[in-house]
Amino acid sequence: MPKQILITGGAGFIGSHLADELLRRGHRVRVLDALVSQVHGEDAVRPSYLDPEVELRVGDVLDPRAVADALEGVDAVYHFAAMVGVGQSMYRIADYTAVNNEGTAVLLEALARRPVGRLVVASSMSIYGEGLYRGASGPLVPGRLRPLDRLKARKWELADAEGRQLVPVATPETKQPELASVYALSKYDQERLCLIVGQAYGIPSVALRFFNVYGPRQALSNPYTGVLAIFASRLLNGLPPLVFEDGQQRRDFVNVADVARACALALEAPRAVGRVINIGSGRHLTINQVAERLATVLGRAHIGPEITQTHRAGDIRHCFADISLARELLGFSPKVDFDEGLAELAGWLEGRIAINRVEEAATELAERGLTV
Template sequence: MKILVTGGAGFVGSFLCENLHKSGYDIRIFDNYEPQVHAASHGNLGNLLQPNGLPIKGVEIVYGDTRSPTQLEAALKDVDAVVHLAAQVGVGQSMYEIHRYVDHNTVGTAVLLELLASRKHNVKKVVVASSMSIYGEGGARCSHCGDVTPTLREAEQMKLGDWEVRCPSCNRTASPIPTNELKPVLPTSIYAISKRDQEEMCLVVGRAYDIPSVALRFFNIYGPRQSLGNPYTGVAAIFSSRLLNDRAPVVFEDGNQTRDFVHVTDIVQAISLALAKDEANGQVFNVGTGRPTSIKDVANLLARKLRRDIAPQIENKFREGDVRHCYADISKIQRYLGYKPAVELETGIDDLIAWAEDQQAEDRFDLAAAELAKRGLAR
């Protein structure tokens, strides 16, 4: 089989392409090398290149933009499956670069799907990268009302430093529970809306044209090769960049908000299973670990592992669209596909740090924070 991986030179894509190639697939990598996330051309693909810089046998590397029908149609030639990872990533930035995010993510996916709907092709499966961000707030339980679907916390509540989620019916504080795929999606950013678009469009077109399609809702991915210079995504990478420059990680709210941190190799495991198993067809799956970790604990863990005696800077401020708690219920992907997360956070952080210490970490967080503050998106 030959597989087209859009965004294949990126953080997740490069690990996926290595894994698929080792498994015997031919790979066509399609990427626009977005400067915000690519430090250097082909920088993540060293393991797929010969000493002369050309791709190894069974690997093609194509520069292209998913918004270009001509480029994408050529990339689709003779491929048996598509893994669609290409996207602009970053919640905060999406709230003011609205056109760019919708153009790349929603329109780029529409171009791909229109080609599959209107041209001859051999594509027998599409796997699309969705995101936990489409949920908005994660699952919650009220002691009085039971399981509830919380809405985004109001600014007036946040200004008082009242950070926890409230029951939408009785206004009591609700406790976080694992978020499963049946929870209604309530995206709270343009990025999240565009990821919902990508997911829903792929599933709808796949069903209409009998192209088995799978949407994987990735939780908070971390690991080697995640851009240390992109201040809008990947809190572990952002914190690492700060610490490597002897600066404190900046933590919004009180630091007790929780996320599900999943290592990039477990993301690759999930994509590979989705490609290989018919049980995945037409389904949506969470991809995480099922374990919540507070943002403050991640900052402290990284400082300890990097041997920096630097405490996180707790801002007690909030950003528009941020959610309080969201961690995955992974029982569905375990049951359908046999997925089993293999990398504990403590071990995975070692992996990230071993890579990060050899990189030139450019800390751009202050510039991004100033931009959000100027626009009233952080206060």
């Protein structure tokens, strides 16, 4: 049955791909998006990549009137509007808390008055802090944030009390959250708020914890978003990607097309209601591998990453997804191969002028004492 769907933040990277996926499935899509300048540039206009079929309402999730209006006639809501930079969240604390936490609260008050058939909220792997590990003697141990003295000594790997290195394993949803940044705290708050209020008002709600999403349309001008967009921006300017620590940290890169499909599946899946579900590729790569593969795809294989051997406040060592629950509850399986995904990203990047604000962002963090 075709539905009228609202995506908050739907003019952004993931939301616009989801809009395409939902339109393909025969739904009608409305977007509420403030077109914030950090993502869309100054004097932002409707992004050209947004399908003409999408009804765009330019408005703020903090504005109760705009939210209530956007909900008119809507059957289901995807809540994606957010500020999305981990590093930036550590000094724009009020802004992040306002948009992410309070924005969700405004939406939920409107939904309490006018419930919908499904609410899907974008959460994040960042809520885990460190991922899950296996100890030297065999048992699984939740990774803990690394002590500052080890980071200052550039001992990047996690170790047990005897100093033996822990081995990272895939992180399931049962791993206790360990909130290491204002951003992570706000994403946890968003998912809990949606599930709590959803249950109280009979709004079937699902929280999806996205891992590192990559693909076309990720804002290159925003130095606080995905690492691939940041690296691409540097490489296109002939500069080496700046890698924190030693570059051996592992992440799970999931293609935005796969994420959009997972989101679309969450619209109907009956057993997903009330659950939090990891959305990742189920594979992992080191940041150095990612930097090298991207440089190759962009025809800049001669530019190796610059290993900074510095730690950024709030950054974790390893985290990659166990996606068993997404397979079971959503029937989700990732389809896009990483190298194919990178090639598509490169095609999109071709001819694009990347504004290199990454250095500026790194300086901003350093000036605030947020790197060691």
